[in-house]
Amino acid sequence: MLDQNDTKKIKEIVEEFFEKMTITPTSIEVNKSVAENSEISDIANLDITLEEPQILIGEKGQTLFETQRLLRAMLTKKIQKIFYLNLDINGYKQSKVEHLKRLAKELADEVFLTKEEKVLPSMSAYERRVIHAELSSRGDVITESQGEGIDRHIIIKPR
Secondary structure, three states: OOOHHHHHHHHHHHHHHHHHOOOOOOEEEEEEEEOOOOOOOEEEEEEEEOOOOHHHHOHHHHHHHHHHHHHHHHHHHHHOOOOEEEEEEOOHHHHHHHHHHHHHHHHHHHHHHHOOOEEOOOOOHHHHHHHHHHHOOOOOEEEEEEOOHHHOEEEEEEO
């Protein structure tokens, strides 16, 4: 269970990480929350603000996700606790999630009306998870992932 000292230590480690990368964030905020329906109950939400965010976001957020993976490995080892790290830079991930949810709803409505399935473009596992979760409670459509590797995509079908 993450406590106040852990979140303080996370912030210090993250500041040192970016200092070694010669990147100076304008702000670093660490908040903790609790995950529902998960084996890992603690979530450390790390919100970073940068003047030049694109260097750490990368194409389609790939650099952001790799940075998150690297930071999580470092932090887990140094803090000696298992938790999920949710890294967001300049609100990129949050706006991406909101966009994916809107897209999912719009396409699901279209599938319901036309009774024709919609094939979405290839997406990362994280993005597919957002789409599946958003549409999971709807009784009028179903979602299905198809393809392999980087070609994996979602199909929204009428029920």
